[in-house]
Amino acid sequence: MKSSPSDHKEAAAKAASYWLVSLEEDPDDPTLKRQFQSWLNADAENAVAWKNASEVYEMMLLTSPKSTDQWPVEAASGETIARSSFSPQAVTVSQTMRPSRRDSGRHGSARRVVRRAVLGGIAASIAACFMVIFAPSILLHVTADNVTGSGETETVTLSDGSLIYLGPDSAVTINEIAQNHRDVELLRGEAFFVVTPDPNRPFQVHSGDIVTTVLGTSFDVHLGEDNASVGVREGHVAVAGNISNMGIAEELTAGDWIRITKSGEVQRGNMPLDFIAAWMDGQIVARDRILSDVVDDLRRHFSGTILLADVDLAKKRVSGVYNTNDPQAALSAIVGAHGGRVTKISPWLLVVSAG
Known part of the structure; x- marks a missing residue:
């Protein structure tokens, strides 16, 4: 079977991650450098993959804050780890690697943690990783009415008096507050809603494929990568959706929670009221x-x-x-x-x- 262009790029990216780790461990090995050079020259896609991998590695491990010439690396235990002098950007089609010390002892142990992260979590899908970490959520800022950053919260007061407590790194859009209904959409993250009672105007919150409907209550909605969840602190809500061709209709009262995955799996239970929207505390x-x-x-x-x-x-x-x-x-x-x-x-x- 003939491989697709995407398969070819993925293979090159994985190979680049292998060379990144190998050269970091043995930067002065002449045989290793010759083998790397042969791989690099064998295909233009290899050179592109190497450039992408090395740029991300440099950005994530070697970039220091503007106010400091050089910051140390600190392990979770509190130990400080000196940065290696290895630079993947020093290896190109026409250059050989700069001399570099090999880490040892506790420094080497910590560096191996980083290498495993590079191999297992970064360079296997280097372009996607770069976008996830560094690209701003431009589209979300354009489409949402309210957006918070990491560690930020915001309180939104709607025209009917209802309140939205928007959690960190979250986004919501106010679709419509009309005479016969109220409609908002959680685009990302988590929000706690305190809804002004009005039996003539149901209040709906869309989160992915799930719609939560209330008349007057307080509840939390969480939208994750693979699931959406709802927890009720006060009152009564109806949760509905159509996921994987399966109709879902559940009713929740105070203390109830429900989590629905993209595959249609439903989990529900009951918890102390203080645990609902615990992020607010x-x-x-x-x-x-x-x-x-x-x-x-x-x-x-x-x-x-x-x-x-x-x-x-x-x-x-x-x-x-x-x-x-x-x-x-x-x-x-x-x-x-x-x-x-x-x-x-x-x-x-x-x-x-x-x-």
């Missing part, structure tokens, strides 16, 4: 949730980037209450139950790897 409450989903929630409270490098760790399930006011400590608690480790590469980059 600086907490994430997780009950048997996929670890990567909980980390996604924490990302909205962290002004930098969290890289979850281990695929198996990401699939684990966690339960607990985590403090969003200290994202690094919360992240360590989330992954620590399954032996995960958090390495602080800079104030803006935390890397999670298997222990």
Whole structure:
């Protein structure tokens, strides 16, 4: 079977990640450099993949804040790790690598964490990673009425007196507040709604394929990458949707919550009222949730980037209450139950790897 252009690019990107890690570990190995040069010259796509991989690596690991000439790397345990002098940009079609020290001891251990992140979480899909980390959400800012950044919240007062408490890294658009209905859409993140009672004007919140309808109540809506959830603090709501050709219709009262995945799987339960919209009190409450989903929630409270490098760790399930006011400590608690480790590469980059 003939491979497609996308398969060819993906193979080149994966190979670039391999060379990135190998050359970082043995920068002065002449045989390795000759093999790398042969690979680089063999295909134009290889040169493009190498350029992309090295640029992202440099940006994420070697860029220092403007006010400081050089920042150290600090592990989650508090130890400070010197940056390696390796520079992937020093390896090109016509150049050989600059001399570089090899890390050893505790420095080497921490650097290996970074290498695994590069190999497992960055360069396998380097262009997509670059867009996720660095590209601004331009379209969202254009389409949404209200948008918050990481760690930011906003209170929106609607014309009918209803309130929207918009969570960090979230976006909402007000579709219409009319005489016979009220309609808003959660485009990203999480929001807590306090709806002014009006039996003649149902209040609807769209979140992906899910529609939550109320007459007057307070409830939380969360929109994730693979699911949407609703929790009720007061009153009564109806949750409906059509997902994967399956009709969903559920009713919730105070303390009830429901989570619906994109595949149509429905989970529901009951929790203390204080746990609903716990983000408003600086907490994430997780009950048997996929670890990567909980980390996604924490990302909205962290002004930098969290890289979850281990695929198996990401699939684990966690339960607990985590403090969003200290994202690094919360992240360590989330992954620590399954032996995960958090390495602080800079104030803006935390890397999670298997222990």
